[in-house]
Amino acid sequence: MMPYREQIEQAAAEQAVDLLAYYDGPDEVREHLVSIIPSVAVQDGKLCGCTAITYRQDLSEHQWNALFxxxxxxxxxxxxxxxxxxxIEVDGGILNVHFWQPDGFEMIPIAVSSAERTVPERPRMELAGHDGNIFAILGRAAKLLRENGQNAASVEMRRRVTHCDNYYKALGIISEYVETELSVPRDLPPDPARRKKEKQHGGEAR
Known part of the structure; x- marks a missing residue:
């Protein structure tokens, strides 16, 4: 599937939703979760389905198994x-991708603690040249994030922009994820509201 990575990543990002909205498991698990975002990722040279799970507090082995x-x-x-x-249109035809198979399906957790996590460098993008088309700007920014291995950030950015009611607010949101003429340097003090929100996220698993 690697030759079709870009097309599959784009399709997954465009259709990605927060699966927490459909979670039907125990409340004792739900109360620890922040989001469950599907995407794709490369693991051991293979293109695999990926689920980014953001949580406030770590789960027990029994709770993780219930979530899986x-x-x-x-x-x-x-x-x-x-x-x-x-x-999914690819060279030579149409591709349909299955995230689940009746045989050989396996979920392999890869934990990333908040202490170990590093902030990826924002890819650079110029706003000039897009003729004020917010959809073209959003599409280009999402593509740069996916190429930078930031699929979850791409999904989050799309969700925030599509719920935004103002063109200039949308540009500001995009400029948080990619480096544009409007971006605030990361060495400046963070926004208090955003910092409070980030503190509530205890970790992430993929």
């Missing part, structure tokens, strides 16, 4: 069934 079962159910039925019905 719920995500597997979403991949085999709900979101995954909808995604596999999406036609």
């Amino acid at each position: 079962r719920d995500i597997a159910g979403q991949y085999s039925d709900g979101w995954g069934e909808g995604f596999e019905q999406r036609d």
